Amino acid sequence: MPTNFTRRQALAIPAGIALGSLAGRAAMAADPVKVGLVAALSGQSAKSGEGITRGLTIAIDEINARGGVLGGRMLELVRRDDESNPAKGQTAARELIDKEGAVILFGGIDSPVSQAIVPVVNGAHVPFMGVWAAATNITRNGANPNYVFRVSAVDVLVDRALIKHAMSTFSAKTPGLMLVNNGWGESNLAGLTAAAQAAGLKLAGAEKFDDKDVDMTPQLQRLRDAGADTVILVGNAAPGAQVVKSLQRSAWTVPVVSHWGISGGRFPELAGSWAGKVHFVQTYSFFGTQNDVGKRVLAALMAKYPDIKGPGDVTPPVGVANAYDAMQLTALALAKAGSTDGDKLREGFLGVENYQGLIKNYTKPFTDENHDALNENDYIMVRYNGDQIEPITG
Amino acid sequence: MLATALISGLGLGSIYGLIALGFTLTFAVSGTVNFAQGSSVMLGAVVCHALAIGVHWPMLLAVPAALLACAIWGLVVERIAVRPFVARGTNSWLMATVALGIVLDNVVMVLFGKEPRALPSPLADDPWVIGKIGIFPLQVLIPVVGLGLAALVHLGMRRTGLGLKLRAAVENRDAASLMSINVTLLIALTYAAAALLAGIGGILVAPLYNVAYDMGTLFGIKAFAVAILGGLTNPWGVVVAGLAYGLVEACATTWLGSSSTQIVTFTTVIAVLALAPSGLFGSRTKVRV
16 A cells, blocks of 8 residues: 555545545435335235325335425335234334334324324324324324324314215114224214204113124123124224124124224225125225326226226225325425425425326315315215225216 | 024034133143144134145045044154253143244245235035024034033043043053053153144134134133133033033123123133132142142
8 A cells, every 4th residue: 555645646636535535416316206105015914004005105106206395305115014913013104214214104094003003103204194094183183293194184183074875875864883802983972962962862872892802792782782783894904804704603784884994904805795885985995986196096007017907906995095095195295395404395395386186186285274185075985896896876 | 593593602602612622632641731722723724725725635635634634743743842941840731832833823824924814614614594683504513512422422432442541541540551562652642642632723713703814812811711711621521611601701791791701701711710729620639749
């Protein structure tokens, strides 16, 4: 190694350092913007995580094809499996923020997981976007400033829609509730009780079940004996299927109106021949006349995923559609923010004006008072026909 | 409501009893139990699903093949997780059987997947209806099979040569060995039989529930509680305790709501054991330490 530099070497070294530094900055400018997803990618709700992944992926492909965000930076999706476990979801959220440098986190189907992540993101000043979990207090969490946004249903509004559907379609007068025994069930117990009261209905009762319950006929029998004329179901696919199988076992042909958790797994397979009897809520259907965004997204899904051959194969549609619109709104928020800084990105969301999306034409989707982009006017009722989810007509 | 509770409780209770019979068999002969018994429940259901739904074998072939897999699994548990530790005079088989069960659950999770799957059966699709009460034919079959197998175990122990050897091994292991009875083989066979019984439970309950890598955990825990309640060494006691446990569980859910189910059932278990420490039908045994 030479110990004395020539004049040429003395000039070349700082020049090299300067060039290296510039190259480094150029590389930084091209660094991808990481968006995190914490969702159930395995277990009974694995299909929900797959649907959300697909919706985000189609949107990210479109955004990157347009040149990315923030002057040419590509979006990159980083996924973590929460296994429907709040503790695992919380750990995954911290890891995505601290180690991966995710600028925003997207959530999955499980309200208890999202509820566990809310204090983490509010503490870290990193925006969180709910695209499925509907518990009211996920967005209405009391934090100020609040970094949690949602393009999904809200229990308190869904509950009104479920009661309304039970009344209009099945002439319900005394609905009975079958609720999963967790925070999501609690959220809906409050919402459904209030919705029934507002509609002038008296509830026959409210029963709870656990995810691993084998037989739910005792709970159903209590509702039956209390005079329930409709069952309102709140649960995910596997326990929801157990409720339906227990109804079938009891030969009780009562109408069932369900929240959308059942669409996050293999409900038609698990519930068997009675699966099609259940009416449930979604925010979007790929059936029927589609707007330009719908046509484009369906074509992209069919091109990218060989198992999608038509609208009925987009399952669960709610995960795909919510995630797609949420990702596009995030790109608009990043553009408004001009930065990946959490505080600026939060302001960016509040600054989004208009977006013609898949689910609807969004106008000022987020405000200081309202972090939920969808409302009861955006819900539709559907049912399973085989494996496919079809809107209820007539 | 009473009829619903009875049907639900007797069906589930029979399954618990069936699985618990396995604990009785191995404990009677060797003084050890397979804490991976819940995994045997899962293995029976998963292998049956893989063969019947995955590769479209007829049920008549898939069920015996799944039960054979369970029996082999029982032999593996005894050979790997029990025999080496008993030979060294330690109680580490307790942890070893738990650990082996966890290994199996996770291997199945990787191979079978994490999503629960359905195992449809014509016996669990069209219920028999009497008034407001409905019941699947499978729910009638389950207690029949449970009681039938308990009778088979009872008769097998009392009326067959193998049963005589087993009872000899239970009475005095050293003396049985001196009489040219291969006690090691007998113990291995009881482990195979225990896993097979659990596998039958898994296959029977799958159409009413679903098939998943973690489905055996809760059944295994409840079956162990039932085995202790029944007296551990008494096959009929275990079956009766299974039915009683199922009934208490169903009645608690029916009249007090599902939030109270586990509180009531496990408090009942503790209360019964406080009054009868050897179980409802167990005899006091001297344990040499």
